[in-house]
Amino acid sequence: MKKVAIIGGGATKCGKREATWRELVQEAGKAMFDNVDNISPKDVEALLVGAAQPERFVFQVHVAPMVAEHLGITPTKVIATTELMCASGQAAIRYAWACIASGMADVAVALGVEKMFMPDMAEAQTNMTCVLDREWDGVNAMSAPPFFAMTAQRHMHEFGTTKEQMALVSVKNHHYSTMNPIAQFQKEVTVEKVLQSLMISPPLNLFDCSGITDGAAGVFLVPAEDAKKYTDTPMYIIGSGQASIGNAVNNLASITEWVPLKLAVKEALRTAKISVNDIDIAELHDCFTISELMEYEAFGWCAKGKGGKFIEDGEPYIGGKIAVNPRGGLLGCGHPLGATAILQSIDILQQFRGEVSRGRRVKGAEIAVAHNLSGAANVHSLMVYSRG
Amino acid sequence: MGNIEFEKIKRPENIKLPHMLDFYPLEDEKSTRISQFFKNLKEGRLTTTKCKECGNLLWPPRIICSGCLSDKLEWVDLGVEGELYAFTEMKAGPPLGFVQDVPFCIGMIKIGGLLISARIDDARYEDLKIREKVKLKIVELEDGRVFYRFRRIG
Ligand SMILES: [Zn+2]
Numbered sequence: 001m002k003k004v005a006i007i008g009g010g011a012t013k014c015g016k017r018e019a020t021w022r023e024l025v026q027e028a029g030k031a032m033f034d035n036v037d038n039i040s041p042k043d044v045e046a047l048l049v050g051a052a053q054p055e056r057f058v059f060q061v062h063v064a065p066m067v068a069e070h071l072g073i074t075p076t077k078v079i080a081t082t083e084l085m086c087a088s089g090q091a092a093i094r095y096a097w098a099c100i101a102s103g104m105a106d107v108a109v110a111l112g113v114e115k116m117f118m119p120d121m122a123e124a125q126t127n128m129t130c131v132l133d134r135e136w137d138g139v140n141a142m143s144a145p146p147f148f149a150m151t152a153q154r155h156m157h158e159f160g161t162t163k164e165q166m167a168l169v170s171v172k173n174h175h176y177s178t179m180n181p182i183a184q185f186q187k188e189v190t191v192e193k194v195l196q197s198l199m200i201s202p203p204l205n206l207f208d209c210s211g212i213t214d215g216a217a218g219v220f221l222v223p224a225e226d227a228k229k230y231t232d233t234p235m236y237i238i239g240s241g242q243a244s245i246g247n248a249v250n251n252l253a254s255i256t257e258w259v260p261l262k263l264a265v266k267e268a269l270r271t272a273k274i275s276v277n278d279i280d281i282a283e284l285h286d287c288f289t290i291s292e293l294m295e296y297e298a299f300g301w302c303a304k305g306k307g308g309k310f311i312e313d314g315e316p317y318i319g320g321k322i323a324v325n326p327r328g329g330l331l332g333c334g335h336p337l338g339a340t341a342i343l344q345s346i347d348i349l350q351q352f353r354g355e356v357s358r359g360r361r362v363k364g365a366e367i368a369v370a371h372n373l374s375g376a377a378n379v380h381s382l383m384v385y386s387r388g
Numbered sequence: 389m390g391n392i393e394f395e396k397i398k399r400p401e402n403i404k405l406p407h408m409l410d411f412y413p414l415e416d417e418k419s420t421r422i423s424q425f426f427k428n429l430k431e432g433r434l435t436t437t438k439c440k441e442c443g444n445l446l447w448p449p450r451i452i453c454s455g456c457l458s459d460k461l462e463w464v465d466l467g468v469e470g471e472l473y474a475f476t477e478m479k480a481g482p483p484l485g486f487v488q489d490v491p492f493c494i495g496m497i498k499i500g501g502l503l504i505s506a507r508i509d510d511a512r513y514e515d516l517k518i519r520e521k522v523k524l525k526i527v528e529l530e531d532g533r534v535f536y537r538f539r540r541i542g
Contacts, residue, residue: 150474
C-alpha cells in the first residue's frame, strides 16, 4: 500500500447560504483548485463525492457526475458518490485514499457537500428521520435529537453527568468557532445561554445540538512520493479505523458506551503506530454536546463516565490534556453532513501549516485525528493525519 | 421581439401523502413476508421472530436469523408490559406528519428481552420516570394498518 498525502483543499463559508447545491460545489471546487499550484481539473483521475441526502434535500441523485461537470473534471479511473450519513465525507476521503494507496489513481479528489436549508424546515427534519431504521425507529419520530437526548439521559442517570457539564462543550466549541472565518456560528455562548436556549428534546437544548448547515469542501489526495511536486507542506494519512455494530436501537452494543468507537480508536492507533498520548489535535464529532463527552471516554483520555469532569477541569482545551475541536466542532462550525469530514481535514492541514488564527492554533502539532460518527452512533470512522 | 407569450400554469393544490413520506411500513402479505407481525398486533399481541436453530430473539422481525443465517424462525410473544429504559419529548423540530402531535413523548422500552423504541402516549416528559412500567397500545391508521405504542399504567 502506498503512503498517501493530502496536498491542499478549499471550502465554502458554512451556514444558511443564499446559494444552491451546485453553487456550493462550484465555490468549494474553485477554492480547492485555487489552493494548489500545478494541478488542474484534467489531472483528476478519481472523484469521490461525499453527500448524505441529495435526493432528499435537493431532489437529485447521480450527483458525482454533476460535480465533475461543474468543475471540468473528467475522471478516468473512479467516480462515485459515498453515503454514510454524517460520515459521508469521511467515506469519500477513505475511498479516495484507497484509490491512491492501491496505485489505481495518481490524483484523487474527495469533495463533500450538503444543502440542508429548505423552504419548509419540517421537510428537512423529515429527512433526518430515515437515518435510523425508518420502519421501526424513525416511525416513532426517532430522529437524531430524540436518540441523543435519550443517550444523554442515560449518561446522566448512570454516571451523574450534568446539563452544565454538557453545556461546557458548547461553550468551548463556540469559543473556537468565533476564530474560524468559515464557521456558521461566530458568537460566544455561556453555560446560562445554553441552558436557556430553546428546549428541543429534553435534556437537550438548542445549543446542545449542531446546526442545519449548507456547505461544501474538497481536498486533493496524491501518493506521498509526489506530494512535494505540489506543496512544501502536505499532510499524510498514517492510520485509520472504522467499526460498525448493529443498527436498530435493539441491536446497538450499548447506549451509554460507544463500543464501535473504542474498536475504531484501537485500530487507528495500531495502524498509525502511535499511542493515544501522541495525538495533538482531535477533531471529534460533536453532533450533540453529550457526544463529545462520550468520545473523551472512548479514546481513554478519561475514565468511563468522567467526560463531564474532564471538561470541567479544562482538559479538552488547547493547553489541556488534548486539544479537542479547535476548529469549533460541529456545534460551532455547523454540520453540512457530507462536507463535515472534509472541513475537518482542511482545518487540520491549516493547523499543521500554522494558517489558523493564533487564538485557536495548536503550536507544534504533529499528529491529529478526525472522527465522525453516523446513525445511532453505531458507526464510527477515524482518520489519523500527520504533519511530517 | 414583443410577442413572447407569458402564461400562468397550475399544479395540484393537494397531493396524496406519497409512500416515500409515509413512515408506517406496508404490512399486507403482498408487500412483506412478516405480515404475521401486524396480524398479531391487530389481536393485541406484540410479537417477533425467534430462531428455532440457535434461539436468537430477533428484532425487528426477520425472515432469516442474523446469528446463524437459518430461515427456520417462529413467532413468539413479547408480552404487553414493558419498562422505560430512557425517554424524551419531541418539543421542537418535528418532521412532517408529526407536527400536529407536538409535544409527544418517545421512549426506549425494555420488553420481552428486547430494547425497542416507541411513542409513549398520554404522558408529558415531567410525568415519566426511568424504570416506570408502560403498557402496549395499538394505533390504527385510516387505511387499516396498525402500529404499536405504549402508555403509562398509573
Ligand atoms: Zn439462528
